[in-house]
Amino acid sequence: MFTIVHRDYYTKIIVHGRLTHKDYIETLIPEINKLSELGNMKLMINALEFSGMQPRAVLDDLKLGVTKRKKIAKLAIVTNKSWMIFLVDLIKQIVASEIKTYDNEKDASDWLMQD
Numbered sequence: 001m002f003t004i005v006h007r008d009y010y011t012k013i014i015v016h017g018r019l020t021h022k023d024y025i026e027t028l029i030p031e032i033n034k035l036s037e038l039g040n041m042k043l044m045i046n047a048l049e050f051s052g053m054q055p056r057a058v059l060d061d062l063k064l065g066v067t068k069r070k071k072i073a074k075l076a077i078v079t080n081k082s083w084m085i086f087l088v089d090l091i092k093q094i095v096a097s098e099i100k101t102y103d104n105e106k107d108a109s110d111w112l113m114q115d
Helices: 021-037 055-071 082-091 107-112
Strands: 002-007 011-019 041-053 072-079 098-102
Touching: 002 021, 011 021, 021 041, 021 055, 041 055, 041 107, 055 072, 072 107, 082 098, 098 107
Parallel strands: 011 041, 041 072, 072 098
Antiparallel strands: 002 011
């Protein structure tokens, strides 16, 4: 499940549990579409409570990333999972957005608020 919180300088997406196709279709995709119409996005993804994804949700995530990659100015991912940090390091090589991982929201927020 996704919880989306709009801040002054960025949008925070909190990921809870195991993600499903329904989570993407009903929550994340419509929200990202609205945000992308406003211009370049600054996003924080808090994945501390993330526990996995259904296969179809993986495809939704890849598709969303490919179609919106040019609209994301900065992406901060808060995680304590080494496998996720490794994947983010791989993704950073193929996307134009600034992407960083953090182990806490304060540092991620500080970075997002920098111009």
